[in-house]
Amino acid sequence: MVNEVPVFVVGAGVAGLSTAIRAQEAGFNVTIFAETFPGDKKTIKYTSCWAAANHISVATTNALLHQLERETLSVFLEMLKKDPLIPVMIRPHKEHVQVLGPEGQKQLDHLSNCYSDFRLLEPNELPEGVTKGAMYSTICIDVPRYLPWVLERFLALGGRAFRGTLPSLSALLSEEDRPSLTPFPPTSTNVHPSLNPVAIINCTGIGARSIGDVLDADVYPTRGEVLIIRAPWIKHGLSYYYEDGHLTYAIPRQSGDVILGGSFQVDDWHPISRPEMVKLIKERGIAAYPELLPPDKREARNIADLDVVEECVGLRPTRKGGVRLEVTSLNAHSKSLPIVHNYGHGGAGYQSSWGSAKAAVDLLKSAVNE
Ligand SMILES: Cc1cc2nc3c(=O)[nH]c(=O)nc-3n(C[C@H](O)[C@H](O)[C@H](O)COP(=O)(O)OP(=O)(O)OC[C@H]3O[C@@H](n4cnc5c(N)ncnc54)[C@H](O)[C@@H]3O)c2cc1C
Ligand SMILES: *[C@@H]1O[C@H](CO)[C@@H](O)[C@H](O)[C@H]1NC(C)=O
Ligand SMILES: *[C@@H]1O[C@H](CO)[C@@H](O)[C@H](O)[C@H]1NC(C)=O
Numbered sequence: 001m002v003n004e005v006p007v008f009v010v011g012a013g014v015a016g017l018s019t020a021i022r023a024q025e026a027g028f029n030v031t032i033f034a035e036t037f038p039g040d041k042k043t044i045k046y047t048s049c050w051a052a053a054n055h056i057s058v059a060t061t062n063a064l065l066h067q068l069e070r071e072t073l074s075v076f077l078e079m080l081k082k083d084p085l086i087p088v089m090i091r092p093h094k095e096h097v098q099v100l101g102p103e104g105q106k107q108l109d110h111l112s113n114c115y116s117d118f119r120l121l122e123p124n125e126l127p128e129g130v131t132k133g134a135m136y137s138t139i140c141i142d143v144p145r146y147l148p149w150v151l152e153r154f155l156a157l158g159g160r161a162f163r164g165t166l167p168s169l170s171a172l173l174s175e176e177d178r179p180s181l182t183p184f185p186p187t188s189t190n191v192h193p194s195l196n197p198v199a200i201i202n203c204t205g206i207g208a209r210s211i212g213d214v215l216d217a218d219v220y221p222t223r224g225e226v227l228i229i230r231a232p233w234i235k236h237g238l239s240y241y242y243e244d245g246h247l248t249y250a251i252p253r254q255s256g257d258v259i260l261g262g263s264f265q266v267d268d269w270h271p272i273s274r275p276e277m278v279k280l281i282k283e284r285g286i287a288a289y290p291e292l293l294p295p296d297k298r299e300a301r302n303i304a305d306l307d308v309v310e311e312c313v314g315l316r317p318t319r320k321g322g323v324r325l326e327v328t329s330l331n332a333h334s335k336s337l338p339i340v341h342n343y344g345h346g347g348a349g350y351q352s353s354w355g356s357a358k359a360a361v362d363l364l365k366s367a368v369n370e
Contacts, residue, residue: 003029011203013048018357038147044271050314055351068355075354087145093237170332221315223265230307232256240288319344338367
């Protein structure tokens with residue numbers, strides 16, 4: 001069966017790829033346009049390649065995000081049931097809190113509603129210096145394997161993709177305004193895409209600030225520095241809340257790498273790591289989780305013994321008011337068509353990806369049927 005109705009998706013991060021697949025499943029003929037794709041050299045403009053990533057709800061006060069995260073978790077669990085070998089695994093995660101304040105208490109209460117096997121740790125299970133703790137199972141996504149895997153699914157469903165840097169979304173609608181577009185993957189024999197999509201889906205992440213017919217001034221980065229550590233013996237994740245506000249987090253990946261974080265720096269665009277932050281992440285990391293060090297090096301607690309594979313910086317696409325799942329209309333080149341926005345997921349783009357994709361495609365279906 002050939003899908004006849006063309007829809008464009010702009011962006012090939014976790015938001016764009018997941019949305020493109022849901023749109024294909026709804027019967028649309030989907031073409032993705034993006035500057036950066038999975039497998040490219042990592043760049044600060046492509047947040048998805050830097051993510052940790054696991055599912056730990058951050059939707060304490062955001063009902064929409066909570067719903068999107070909840071749906072996404074069940075999609076991942078369902079996928080794992082069908083195929084346990086996908087680049088996603090279920091692991092225990094521990095929360096260690098030095099001093100529990102009212103915000104921390106709220107977050108623990110919230111997590112207890114999100115994860116079915118959530119339990120508080122007994123006092124004798126807490127390490128020295130930690131006054132409150134919890135444990136539950138959640139998913140860890142092996143990002144460098146997961147992104148190409150999702151792209152593969154899109155291509156296998158007959159999806160087409162083009163690489164290009166768009167000055168605006170409306171540029172896609174006119175032969176003269178279109179920037180140069182090259183088929184992706186380069187070996188594909190994609191013909192030049194139609195100029196008449198029935199809708200465009202906007203999944204441009206932090207790029208949403210620069211692509212534009214109109215600028216969304218509500219989008220800003222929350223900068224995150226993390227380290228990739230080689231530590232295949234690590235079997236559980238950890239969030240360790242220091243009394244001074246620093247959060248150490250560790251997320252094991254299927255590959256045996258562990259992400260060690262981190263930082264949350266509001267409106268900070270600095271694209272490369274800062275030595276003082278790297279040092280802090282290491283010091284706080286081994287103090288909170290000495291097992292990150294090789295077994296024979298744990299006694300000495302020397303940061304030089306961490307097996308650091310890579311220093312990473314990513315810009316979480318944060319948005320005042322939260323995720324934008326909304327339809328507007330675009331009038332350009334004597335055409336008028338709906339734009340479905342799906343961007344601004346901040347630090348939750350993976351854990352809300354499938355829920356957001358479904359919501360965006362529901363919006364697409366009703367916009368197109370009107
Ligand atoms: C350190 C760190 C840890 C994280 N940990 C987690 C976690 O544990 N769990 C979680 O759920 N999330 C996590 N995140 C957040 C997650 O990475 C983001 O929410 C998510 O990757 C955003 O995806 P996106 O598809 O919206 O944007 P992106 O991945 O940035 O993709 C944007 C796409 O749009 C394209 N684009 C933009 N502008 C243009 C243009 N003008 N022309 C053509 N193409 C354009 C880009 O090329 C790219 O393909 C983390 C992020 C960081 C930095
Ligand atoms: C999408 O449309 C193109 C151009 O009309 C067509 O060649 C292709 O087979 C369609 N793809 C799918 C998956 O139906
Ligand atoms: C796509 O979203 C970005 C971010 O808000 C915005 O700048 C751009 O104008 C949007 N495109 C259209 C045509 O609405």
